Amino acid sequence: MSRPLFFWTKAVINKYTEIHVAPHHIQKVTHDAFQIVQGYPFKYYFLAQVNFFLFEFIIPLLFGHLSRFSRLSDTQALHIILTFQNTAFLPLRLLVSLVKIPVLLSLRPEVLKEAQT
Amino acid sequence: MKKFDICIIGSGAGGALAAYGLQKKFDSIAIFEKGDWVKRSQTPLYALSHIYRDQGFVSGMGNALIGIPTGEAIGGTTVINSGTCFETPKAVIQEWKESLDINISYEELSPYFSKLRELLSIQKVSEDRISSGNKLFREGLQKLGFQNSFPLDRAEKECVGSGRCPFVCPEAAKQSTDVSILPKFLAQGGEVISNTSITHILEEKDKVLLYGKTKEGKKIKSECRTLVIAGGTLSSPILIRKNRLGSHWRKTGNELSIHPALKVLAQLSYPLESWNGVPQALGFKHPNFPALSFEGVFTPPQLASIVLPLDGKNLDDWLQNYNRVASFGVLAKDTSRGKVRSYPGFGLWVWYFLNQKDFLALREGARFMGLTYLAAGAQKVVLPFNGIQNEFSNFDELKNFNFSPLKPSQLYAMGFHPLGTCGMGRVVDDHLKLYGSQRIFVADGSVVPSSLGVNPQITIMALALRLAEQL
Numbered sequence: 001m002s003r004p005l006f007f008w009t010k011a012v013i014n015k016y017t018e019i020h021v022a023p024h025h026i027q028k029v030t031h032d033a034f035q036i037v038q039g040y041p042f043k044y045y046f047l048a049q050v051n052f053f054l055f056e057f058i059i060p061l062l063f064g065h066l067s068r069f070s071r072l073s074d075t076q077a078l079h080i081i082l083t084f085q086n087t088a089f090l091p092l093r094l095l096v097s098l099v100k101i102p103v104l105l106s107l108r109p110e111v112l113k114e115a116q117t
Numbered sequence: 118m119k120k121f122d123i124c125i126i127g128s129g130a131g132g133a134l135a136a137y138g139l140q141k142k143f144d145s146i147a148i149f150e151k152g153d154w155v156k157r158s159q160t161p162l163y164a165l166s167h168i169y170r171d172q173g174f175v176s177g178m179g180n181a182l183i184g185i186p187t188g189e190a191i192g193g194t195t196v197i198n199s200g201t202c203f204e205t206p207k208a209v210i211q212e213w214k215e216s217l218d219i220n221i222s223y224e225e226l227s228p229y230f231s232k233l234r235e236l237l238s239i240q241k242v243s244e245d246r247i248s249s250g251n252k253l254f255r256e257g258l259q260k261l262g263f264q265n266s267f268p269l270d271r272a273e274k275e276c277v278g279s280g281r282c283p284f285v286c287p288e289a290a291k292q293s294t295d296v297s298i299l300p301k302f303l304a305q306g307g308e309v310i311s312n313t314s315i316t317h318i319l320e321e322k323d324k325v326l327l328y329g330k331t332k333e334g335k336k337i338k339s340e341c342r343t344l345v346i347a348g349g350t351l352s353s354p355i356l357i358r359k360n361r362l363g364s365h366w367r368k369t370g371n372e373l374s375i376h377p378a379l380k381v382l383a384q385l386s387y388p389l390e391s392w393n394g395v396p397q398a399l400g401f402k403h404p405n406f407p408a409l410s411f412e413g414v415f416t417p418p419q420l421a422s423i424v425l426p427l428d429g430k431n432l433d434d435w436l437q438n439y440n441r442v443a444s445f446g447v448l449a450k451d452t453s454r455g456k457v458r459s460y461p462g463f464g465l466w467v468w469y470f471l472n473q474k475d476f477l478a479l480r481e482g483a484r485f486m487g488l489t490y491l492a493a494g495a496q497k498v499v500l501p502f503n504g505i506q507n508e509f510s511n512f513d514e515l516k517n518f519n520f521s522p523l524k525p526s527q528l529y530a531m532g533f534h535p536l537g538t539c540g541m542g543r544v545v546d547d548h549l550k551l552y553g554s555q556r557i558f559v560a561d562g563s564v565v566p567s568s569l570g571v572n573p574q575i576t577i578m579a580l581a582l583r584l585a586e587q588l
Contacts, residue, residue, distance in 0.1 A: 020433060041171050043463055078429050085428055086504035090182055090526045093503070097182075104422035105162060112433045 002038045008056035009037065009049055011070035016081070016103050019074050025111035032106035044098075051098045059095075121145045121308075124327055124341035126315050126356070129193020130577040131561035132347030133294035136302050137236075138585025139345075147308040147339065149315050149329065151348075152190035154295065161284035161417045168197055168285060175351065177455055177469030181476075181525035183377055183532045185467060186283070187349055191311055192295030194349065195574060198533075199282045199397035200271040200291040201412070202239045203571035204230045205579065217542045217566055229579035237272035237292040244268075246278045247398040250391035250443030251413035253383070254486075255399055257493030266401040269412065272297065272574075280392035281417045313337060318344065318360045318557075325556050343556050343588065347581070350535035350562040351467065355459045357539065357551070357559075364553025365544045372540050373455035374568035375532030377471060378448035379483045380414055380424065383490030383498045385441045391415045408475075409482045410570055414446035426503050426529040435499065443490065447482035448533065449475045450570030457538050469532070471525040479528070480520055487515050501529035534573050540566035549584045560584050 013033045014026070021029050037048050056069045063080055065072055072080075084096035122143040125132045128150040136148050155168060166172045170189040177183040188194040205226060213219040233239065247268065255266045272292035279287050289296050299309060312332035319326040325344040329337050346353050354369035356362075396415035403409060416424045421439050425432055435442065455469030471479075487498040487509055497510040502520075504527045509515040539545055539559050544552065549564055551557045560581040562573055569576060 019429070036166070039166060039172075041174070044171065044174050081428055085426075088504055088524045088526045090178075090180075093182060093526070100428070101423060105165075105420070107422045107436065109418070109436050109439060112437055 002035070003045060005034055005037060006049055006053070009052040010034065011068065012052045012055045012099060013037070013103060015070040015072070015077050016099055019078050019081075020103070020107060020113060021111050022113050029103065029106045029111055033102035036102040036105055048098050051095055054095065055099055118338045118340055119147070121147045121339065121341045123147075123343050123345065124149065124325070124339060125345040125347055127193060127347035127349060127352070127561060128191050128299060128309060129188065129294060129347065129349060129561065130195050130574045131581045132193065132345065133298040133302065134578040134581035135345050135347060135560045135585050136307055137298050138582045139588060140302060140305050140307055142588070144306075145308075147310055147341075148302075149310050149313050149327070150191050151312070151314045152188070153311050154191045155196055155285050157285060157287050157289060159285065161281055161419045164197065164284035165420065170351075171465075175465065175467065177375060177467045177532055179455065179468055179470035181469075181471045181528055181530055183375065183469060183471070183530045185351070185375055185532045185535055187351060187535065190295070191299065191309060192293040195293035196285055196295060197283050198293075198572065198574060199414070200273055200293075201397055201572045202233075202237065202270045202272050202575045205576040206570060209567065209569050213541070213566060219541050219566065220547050226579045226583065229582045230575060232582065233575055233578050237297050238274045239270050239272050241268040241270055242395045242398040246276060246395045248278070248280065248391050248394035248396050248413065248415060249389040250396070250415055250445070251394075251399040253385070253389065253443045253493045254413065254445045254489055257489035257491070258401060260492040261489060263401070263403075266399050269398060269400045271395070271397075276395065278394040280394060280396050280415060282397065284417060284420075315356070318356065318362060320362060320554060320556055343558070345558045345560050345584070347559070347561040350538050351457050351465060353559055353561055353563045354457050354538040355465065357544070359459070362554060362557055363544070363551035365551070369544050370457040370538050371454075372537045372543065372566070373457055373467070373469065373535060374451050374453070374537050375455065375469060376448045376534040376568060376570070377451055377453070377475060377479060378446055378531050378533055379479050379501045379528065380444055380446040380531075381483055381486035381490065381498055381500055382425065382435070382442050382444045383487075383495035384435065384438055385443065385494065386496050388440045389443055390440050391443050392417055403482075403485060406478055406482055406485070408450045408478050408570065409447050410450070411445060411447045411482070411486065415444050424529070425499065426501050426507055427499065431508065443495070445486050445490070447479065447486060449479050449482070451475050451568045471530075476525045476528075479530070480523060484515060484518075484520065488512060491515060503527045503529065534562065534569070536562045536565040536569065536573055537567065539563035542566055548587050549580065558584060558588070
């Protein structure tokens with residue numbers, strides 16, 4: 001039986017997927033990403049769920065957005081991702097890596113937005 | 118309870134070769150392995166999630182985040198390495214003798230190197246199987262005036278160039294120990310007990326008792342006259358510490374070296390399909406960077422997205438054009454050191470602090486790789502850095518770019534060869550016997566007392582064969 005995922009985990013994964021993936025491929029990519037998180041060794045599964053909570057509810061506030069991460073525009077969400085990715089402060093890079101990894105592992109070149117145009 | 122002459126924990130480079138060597142002298146030998154036999158027809162993603170320890174999450178943490186991939190399967194990390202083979206550098210053996218008073222000579226190890234050449238079918242990568250990304254790097258080197266790239270020695274038999282050595286060779290051409298050694302061991306009556314973890318070890322006067330459990334949770338107990346611990350550099354020190362084995366168990370886990378490494382990707386204007394052929398086919402030593410070793414490397418398309426230090430449109434661009442991408446890597450003979458510990462509730466934790474010397478060498482090594490690809494005609498290159506410009510399309514811009522604000526925490530780094538956590542002269546003696554123990558030996562990367570600067574599998578295997586002969 002697969003482990004449960006909290007709604008915020010699904011929401012953040014969905015949002016990050018939307019940044020990269022064409023709309024009609026989102027469901028497949030998120031499905032694969034959910035399975036990856038569910039299949040993590042327990043300690044990483046647990047850490048990932050906490051991390052997704054921070055991303056969904058807390059981190060947008062730090063950027064001045066009174067909104068959940070999943071409800072930001074693609075541009076706003078990507079700005080947060082890139083800010084964390086480009087920081088020299090290691091813990092923030094860890095947080096963003098945990099958000100990105102399941103989606104990145106589910107990406108194929110043909111599902112990317114740019115590939116559809 | 119099963120009784121054996123010899124029990125070996127781990128089936129990788131050290132464990133398998135120790136078992137193979139010991140079989141000539143002892144009747145009953147058992148290898149305990151936490152992982153299972155690998156399935157060869159799976160995708161690279163499957164390999165990452167099923168064969169890599171903690172699904173590839175294991176990392177060195179300190180002032181940088183450095184992924185340390187290790188295998189958890191029958192064959193250990195040899196199943197997920199690149200198959201390259203290097204004899205222990207003579208200078209390193211000399212260093213062991215002079216600095217650490219370790220009494221091993223190159224001449225003593227040499228017969229084992231010869232034996233391993235035969236056992237693993239070690240051969241140079243032929244020109245027709247060198248991947249296009251490697252050839253392009255060689256072109257760039259020649260344009261920069263370097264003629265000294267060389268084909269690497271690899272453990273392979275009838276390799277067809279599937280291009281995914283670190284994600285389980287689908288053709289069983291790479292001579293990992295599950296392909297080359299363990300079938301021989303089994304044919305001679307040896308026993309491999311898979312999916313079984315050894316958690317507790319008790320050394321008594323005339324025997325060693327092992328306690329563990331299977332993947333299904335069933336408890337097991339075994340007894341042997343001699344134990345060889347070969348669980349790998351990250352696991353063996355944990356086991357020794359936990360069970361307080363020998364007299365120097367407090368020193369285990371320290372002095373970790375990992376060969377920190379970086380990779381540079383280049384995008385060309387024409388298709389390369391770098392995944393065809395041997396991705397780790399060529400090597401190069403730069404005269405100005407003696408501590409660095411440059412080697413070909415390529416990540417299969419299915420996992421490309423996780424190795425690019427980009428996001429947004431830039432990431433998408435590289436992914437869409439991945440058939441036009443080449444890559445090369447560099448590793449450092451590190452002077453930095455780390456340590457391995459296990460914490461309640463979390464398990465394995467690897468501390469590693471990249472010092473300034475190693476960091477600067479790696480940074481300049483990455484710059485050099487970028488310049489080489491640009492000289493070879495790449496449209497652009499991406500360096501493994503974050504928070505600073507990392508894409509370059511102009512040779513002079515990259516050559517003169519000021520990377521001085523860069524910090525170790527901004528690297529996209531990997532550490533491929535953890536070594537040294539039960540080093541000779543510190544935790545085990547020259548004959549790999551645990552100090553203070555009569556019946557327990559260690560034979561894996563953990564006994565290699567310093568950074569080698571090259572892939573360590575042949576060193577580990579030679580030391581294991583030597584142990585088998587001396588026991």
